[in-house]
Amino acid sequence: MLRVINLHKEFTNVVAVDNLSFEINEGEIFGLLGPNGAGKTTTIRCLLNIIQPDRGEILFNGSKEYDIKNIVGYLPEERGLYTKSRIIDVLLYLGELKGRSRSFVKEQATYYLKKLGMEDTVNRKVNELSKGNQQKIQIISALISDPQILILDEPFSGLDPINQELVRDLILEFINEGKIIILSTHQMELAEKLCNKISLINKGKQILYGPLNEIKQKFGRLNLYIKGKNLDEGLKNFSEFETVDLYENYAEIFLKDHFNSKEVLQKLLMKYEITSFELKEPSLHSIFVMSVKQSGK
Amino acid sequence: MRKAIQVAKWEYLERIKNKSYIFMTFIFPLFIFGLALLPALLENEEDVSTKVIGIFEKNISVYTEIEKSLLEYKTRDGQPTYILRKISTDDNDINKVTELGSKLIKEKAIEGYIYLEKVSTDSFIVEYYTEKFAALKDIARFEKAINHVLTNERLKLVNLDPEKIKELTKSISLKLVKLSEKGKEKFETEKVFLGTFFFIMFLMISLIMSAGLLVRSVVEEKSNRIIEILLSSCSTNELMAGKIFGLSALGLTQIFVWIVIAISAGGPVILNYIQLQDFGFSLIYFVLGYIFYASLFIGIGSIATNEQESQSIMSILSMLVMLPIFLSSIIFQNPESKLGMYLSYFPLTTASMMTMRINLIEVSLVEKSVTLLILILSIFGSIWFSGKIFRVAILSYGKIPNISEIINWLKSK
Numbered sequence: 001m002l003r004v005i006n007l008h009k010e011f012t013n014v015v016a017v018d019n020l021s022f023e024i025n026e027g028e029i030f031g032l033l034g035p036n037g038a039g040k041t042t043t044i045r046c047l048l049n050i051i052q053p054d055r056g057e058i059l060f061n062g063s064k065e066y067d068i069k070n071i072v073g074y075l076p077e078e079r080g081l082y083t084k085s086r087i088i089d090v091l092l093y094l095g096e097l098k099g100r101s102r103s104f105v106k107e108q109a110t111y112y113l114k115k116l117g118m119e120d121t122v123n124r125k126v127n128e129l130s131k132g133n134q135q136k137i138q139i140i141s142a143l144i145s146d147p148q149i150l151i152l153d154e155p156f157s158g159l160d161p162i163n164q165e166l167v168r169d170l171i172l173e174f175i176n177e178g179k180i181i182i183l184s185t186h187q188m189e190l191a192e193k194l195c196n197k198i199s200l201i202n203k204g205k206q207i208l209y210g211p212l213n214e215i216k217q218k219f220g221r222l223n224l225y226i227k228g229k230n231l232d233e234g235l236k237n238f239s240e241f242e243t244v245d246l247y248e249n250y251a252e253i254f255l256k257d258h259f260n261s262k263e264v265l266q267k268l269l270m271k272y273e274i275t276s277f278e279l280k281e282p283s284l285h286s287i288f289v290m291s292v293k294q295s296g297k
Numbered sequence: 298m299r300k301a302i303q304v305a306k307w308e309y310l311e312r313i314k315n316k317s318y319i320f321m322t323f324i325f326p327l328f329i330f331g332l333a334l335l336p337a338l339l340e341n342e343e344d345v346s347t348k349v350i351g352i353f354e355k356n357i358s359v360y361t362e363i364e365k366s367l368l369e370y371k372t373r374d375g376q377p378t379y380i381l382r383k384i385s386t387d388d389n390d391i392n393k394v395t396e397l398g399s400k401l402i403k404e405k406a407i408e409g410y411i412y413l414e415k416v417s418t419d420s421f422i423v424e425y426y427t428e429k430f431a432a433l434k435d436i437a438r439f440e441k442a443i444n445h446v447l448t449n450e451r452l453k454l455v456n457l458d459p460e461k462i463k464e465l466t467k468s469i470s471l472k473l474v475k476l477s478e479k480g481k482e483k484f485e486t487e488k489v490f491l492g493t494f495f496f497i498m499f500l501m502i503s504l505i506m507s508a509g510l511l512v513r514s515v516v517e518e519k520s521n522r523i524i525e526i527l528l529s530s531c532s533t534n535e536l537m538a539g540k541i542f543g544l545s546a547l548g549l550t551q552i553f554v555w556i557v558i559a560i561s562a563g564g565p566v567i568l569n570y571i572q573l574q575d576f577g578f579s580l581i582y583f584v585l586g587y588i589f590y591a592s593l594f595i596g597i598g599s600i601a602t603n604e605q606e607s608q609s610i611m612s613i614l615s616m617l618v619m620l621p622i623f624l625s626s627i628i629f630q631n632p633e634s635k636l637g638m639y640l641s642y643f644p645l646t647t648a649s650m651m652t653m654r655i656n657l658i659e660v661s662l663v664e665k666s667v668t669l670l671i672l673i674l675s676i677f678g679s680i681w682f683s684g685k686i687f688r689v690a691i692l693s694y695g696k697i698p699n700i701s702e703i704i705n706w707l708k709s710k
Contacts, residue, residue, distance in 0.1 A: 012705070050528045050692070074529035080521020085311060093307045097300055097530040141526065151529075 001025050002047075002149060002180055007056035009042055016042040017053070018204035024180050024197065029171070031195035031212075032184040033284075035292055039204040040184045041077075044151055047182070048074060060149075070099045073147035077154045077184075079138050083127035087113075087137055090126060091144055098145035105144055112140040116166060132163050139167055149180045156190060168194075188285035198284070200291055207295045208287070216281045223286055224253040224261075226268065227276035234271065240264050243293075245286060250276075254286055300531040304539020309546050312510050318547070321506045326555045344370060344378040348435070351384045351401060351410030353394050357421075359413075359446045366442035379438075382407055395426075402428050411439065418454060421447060490629055493579075493656045497625060497649045499555060500583055501618045504590050507548045508618075509611050511540065511591075512598035515691070516607045519599075524691050533688045537595055541680070544591045549584065575655045578665065582655075585672045586648025589679055590618065596683025599690040606697050621649030632657035641668050644675035682707070 007020040017039045024030040034040050046053045049068050060066045082090050088109060095105030113119045116136050126134060135158055142150060155171070156164050171194065175181055185191055191198060198215065200208035208215055224241075227250045235244045235251055240259040245252045255264075261279065268274050282290075312318055352360050360381055370378035384401065386393040398410045409427030416422060423443055425431065449459040518524040527536055594614055601607035624646060628637045632654060641650040641664070651668050654660050689706045690698065698706070 045692075048529045049532075050525070069530050069532070072529055074526055076522050076525040078522040080523055082311070082517075082523065083521070093303070094526060094530065097303055097527065099300075 001059075001061060003057075003059040003062075004047070005057045005059070007043065007046055007053050007058070009039075009046060009051070009053045015204045017046065017201075018206075020056070020199070020201065020204075020206050022197075022199050022206070022209055024182065026178045026180060027175060028196045029175055029181045029183055029194050031191040031198035032182055032201070033186075033188070033191055033198055033288060034201040035186075037203075038201045040201065041153075042204075043201070044074075044153065044182070044184060047151065048072060067099075068149075070145075071148040073098075073142040073145060073150045075139060075142040075150075075152045075155055077157070079135055079158070081126045081134060081138060081141070084125060086123055086125055087129075088122045090137070091141055094141045095144040098147070100145050104146075108144045108146060109140070112143060112170075115170075116140065131158065132160060135159055136163065136166070139170065143170065143174065147179070149182065150174060151182045151184070153184045154186070155183070156185075156187065188283065188288055192284040200288060202292050202295050205295065207291050212284070215287065216284075219282055219287055221255070221282070222279040223282040224255055224264070225276070225278045225280060226251050226253065226272075226274055228268075229273040229275070231272055238264070238267065243286070243289065245289070252283060252286055254282065254290055298535075300535040301538040301542060304527075304531065304536055305542035305546065308511075308514065308540055308543025312507075312514065312543070312547055313550070315510060318506070318510060318551075321502075322551045322554050323558070325502075326558050344372045347372055347376050347378060347380060348408045349380050349382050349406065350439075351398060351407040352381050353384050353398070353410060353412050355389060355414040357413060357415040357450075359450060362446040362449070363411075363442050366445050367438065370438060379435075384410060398426055399428075402426075411443070413443070419451065489656055493653045494625065494629075496579060496583070496652055497621060499552060500586060500648070501622055503548045503551045503555075504587065504594075504618050505611075505615050506551070507544050507591070508594040508598065508614055510547070511544050511595060512601060512607045512611055512614075513604070515540075515595070515599050516601050516604060519602060519691060528691070533691070534684060536691075537592075537680070537684055537687050540595055541588065541592045544595070545584075545588050548587050548591070552583075578655050579652050581669070582648045582652050582672070585669070585676065586652075589644060589648070589672060589676045592676060592683055593679040596679070596686040596690075599683075599687045600698055600703070602693070602697060617645065621646045625649065625653060628653040628657065642671055644671060644678075647672050647675070685709070 002024045004020060004022050007017055008015075009017040020039075020043060022030070032040050032043065042051070045051045046056075047058060047068070057064065058068075060068070060071070088106075091109045092102060092105050095108065096102060100108075109122070110119070113122055118133060118136060121129060121133070126137065129137065139155065142152070150171075152171075155167055159167060171181060183191065183195060192212065195212055197211050198208065199206055210218070231246060231249075231251050233246070235241065235246065235253070238244075240256055240263075241253050242256050243254040245254075265274070265277055268277070352363070354360060360383055364379075364381040367379040367381070368377055372378050384394070384397055384407075386397055394412070398407075401407045402409060409425055409431060412422065412424040412426060414422040425436065425439060452459045452462060515524075518527065531539075597614060598607070598610060601610050624640060627634055627640070628650065631637070637650055637654060640646040641654060647668050651660070651665070655665065685707045686703060689709070
């Protein structure tokens with residue numbers, strides 16, 4: 001179990017992380033969510049012991065005595081590798097730097113390259129690969145040391161749907177071994193699908209934390225999902241609607257406290273060709289948007 | 298420590314494959330030695346064929362003496378290099394002389410001709426006419442021969458015997474003998490100067506070269522964010538130490554290759570030109586100086602965020618490195634100079650100043666120990682300094698920090 005207790009970090013005039021606490025159990029995918037500049041990267045850097053927090057503790061299995069650098073795999077948001085070096089050399093270097101033996105790293109490299117269908121690229125240089133394949137190599141480099149904890153920052157950005165699927169499989173395989181994943185992302189749909197637990201932070205402060213289903217229940221209200229042909233910005237003029245998120249063929253609406261669903265439906269039908277009208281628990285995205293807005297007030 | 302060695306190994310093995318490194322290591326020394334030895338080789342180039350040179354004299358007749366004087370130059374097969382051919386016209390009219398001279402040159406009967414006119418007892422007109430650009434070597438020889446003959450003429454005029462004068466004014470050359478603990482040693486100043494100078498030059502060139510590679514590698518790691526992956530695997534200190542080790546190993550490999558090339562390519566020739574009095578201590582100063590500079594550069598280099606900035610930083614670092622070379626003239630002028638001594642205690646110039654001084658003069662063991670101690674402490678100091686900067690700089694992207702920001706980094710815990 002990874003436990004973060006009252007983590008606090010300030011830079012000149014900015015509180016980057018403000019008394020953040022959370023717990024992640026083995027087998028959990030933990031979503032670290034928040035808008036840009038919320039403090040996600042600083043939190044990750046503190047976890048990785050790249051920077052020292054001003055206050056707070058990070059415990060792994062109840063102890064401070066562990067070398068995070070040897071048990072963690074990290075995939076930063078912005079990607080890049082030594083482009084002029086051979087793939088196998090890069091993987092060996094990054095694996096050995098985690099304190100693993102050369103033979104172990106070699107075995108791991110062979111396993112993952114084969115799994116991702118890239119075994120014939122082992123002796124090629126990184127810059128001879130397509131962008132997507134370079135990304136896959138980078139994901140392998142995060143997994144190569146067989147870490148206990150995996151920190152992924154926007155792991156799917158820049159991947160096509162097929163590769164996204166491959167990476168998803170890798171993540172699930174990893175988590176099934178009873179390890180810990182920390183997933184930092186803006187993609188709420190993704191977080192909603194993958195994470196068991198989330199922490200939503202804004203301006204360094206944790207504004208939501210807990211298992212995903214509990215958070216949704218705690219939010220205690222239902223959102224309106226409508227589908228229709230000619231949905232437009234006009235929806236925002238409805239007095240019953242707090243916020244409207246308009247998508248290609250549907251809208252998710254955060255309703256004000258007192259409303260009459262019958263009246264709302266009638267009003268909608270007068271203006272739009274509604275094909276579906278559904279009240280259900282809010283999406284993580286709308287919880288995210290509402291919570292960030294509220295915390296900003 | 299293990300991780301630092303892994304970083305060093307990676308840096309070393311990756312950089313050593315770099316094309317500019319290979320070029321600098323193998324091609325550059327040949328180029329430099331070539332450049333240094335070319336004049337010497339050219340000077341010794343033998344003359345191939347005999348040249349006929351015309352000579353026109355007015356109010357004077359010394360051409361046999363000049364020819365005799367030129368006899369010291371011989372071609373490869375022992376023939377005289379220059380044969381003089383007297384040219385004259387009936388009335389010695391200048392225009393007619395020019396006409397005749399040009400004609401003879403065109404017919405290839407002569408290479409060119411010397412015009413020699415005595416205007417008064419101590420005034421002469423001496424000119425050399427030729428159609429093509431004359432070899433500087435020839436000109437210098439004619440000048441020497443004519444000077445010699447005319448000087449003798451003038452000496453005779455005042456009834457002095459040129460031979461006697463030559464004997465009386467013979468100059469001596471001062472042989473230097475250095476007294477040291479080892480006893481008397483013959484001491485060839487030029488060789489030692491040159492040897493020391495080369496030693497420092499190569500230290501600096503190798504440093505600039507390796508520092509360039511290093512700064513570029515840090516910028517690359519910053520711009521592709523690999524630095525974050527590295528830092529998730531090892532501490533900043535391990536990363537920095539690894540880079541310093543790697544860089545120093547690269548530089549020392551380069552120097553080693555240069556020495557091997559120098560000795561195998563032109564061993565005896567080069568040893569003729571270069572001499573070091575105290576090789577052991579020179580090497581110690583060299584290695585320590587290298588590590589000091591390398592550890593300083595890594596901190597300064599890490600603040601660059603893109604290729605362009607890394608280049609401007611490199612030019613600043615290069616200036617820092619050139620400083621000892623500029624200052625070396627102080628020592629060469631006067632190895633005992635007080636300024637040279639003070640500069641030996643200034644870390645940026647300790648290695649170069651001491652290398653020069655220990656080779657040129659007797660430096661006490663106390664002074665050697667103190668400067669070595671300074672150098673070692675400076676290495677720790679610059680590792681501390683660079684560590685502070687490196688730690689923050691490698692994670693800051695986008696813009697180069699200003700001085701006050703850097704001071705803040707240094708103050709931070």
